[in-house]
């Protein structure tokens with residue numbers, strides 16, 4: 879068992895666990911009981927739900943998936959992130975909708 883993710887809440891934890899399972903990584907969510915009792919406890923990382931994988935060999939793979947998820951979350955909350963022109967490779971600030979260098983439109987979503 880290895881811990882791959884510390885979630886913000888149980889829904890977050892289960893979402894990550896679902897992603898991992900989709901990729902064939904067996905995992906479980908721990909700490910939900912503490913989450914339920916957190917009103918009575920002082921808030922600390924120990925009271926947050928965590929996601930653990932059963933197969934330690936999958937740790938690197940699992941962390942990669944978690945990192946992707948975390949980045950996506952980051953993009954969702956900040957809504958705008960810098961992007962790279964697919965035509966000329968110029969790095970663009972988030973506020974530009976097309977490349978100031980060659981005029982290529984910002985691609986909708988690069989990751990799938």
Ligand SMILES: [Zn+2]
Nearest residue numbers: 963966977980
């Ligand atoms: Zn360009």
